[in-house]
Amino acid sequence: MIGSNMVQTVLTLGLTPNICLYDIYEPGVHGVFDEMEQCAFPGANLSYTVDPAEAFTGAKYIISSGGAPRKEGMTREDLLKGNCKIAADFGENIRSTAQMLSTLLLSSTQLTLQH
Numbered sequence: 096m097i098g099s100n101m102v103q104t105v106l107t108l109g110l111t112p113n114i115c116l117y118d119i120y121e122p123g124v125h126g127v128f129d130e131m132e133q134c135a136f137p138g139a140n141l142s143y144t145v146d147p148a149e150a151f152t153g154a155k156y157i158i159s160s161g162g163a164p165r166k167e168g169m170t171r172e173d174l175l176k177g178n179c180k181i182a183a184d185f186g187e188n189i190r191s192t193a194q195m196l197s198t199l200l201l202s203s204t205q206l207t208l209q210h
Contacts, residue, residue: 099127101158106136116143117150119181147188154193161185 102114116131118124128143144150151157162178165171 099130101160102127102131102141103134105158106131106134106139111156112136112138113140114142115150115154116141117145117147118143119145121145147185148192151189151192153195155195157189157193159185 102116105111105114114131116124116128118127124143124145128141131139131141162181163174165174
C-alpha cells in the first residue's frame, strides 16, 4: 500500500506531524487512516478526507502516488486515458485550493511512458 508507506516515512523522519490523507475513494483512504492511527506515532495529527478543498487548502506540500491501477483486460492506452483524467482533476483541485503551495511531487509509475 503506497499511501501508508509514504505516511510512515514522513512520520518516521519527523518531516511533519500534520498529515491529511486525501483520496477520491473513501474506503481506501479510511483504511490507510485506520492503519496509521494504530501505528502509534506520538504527536501525529492525522486526518483524512475525500474533499479536495479540505485536503489542499493551506497545504505547503502535496505528495501524490495517485493513479488507478491497471485492471485485467485494460490496454496501456486505457490506463493512460483514465490516469490522465485523474491527474488533470487533481491538478485543477490543487490550482483552485492550494494558493500557498511551495512544493508538489507527483510520483506514479503508471503515468510513465516507455519507448
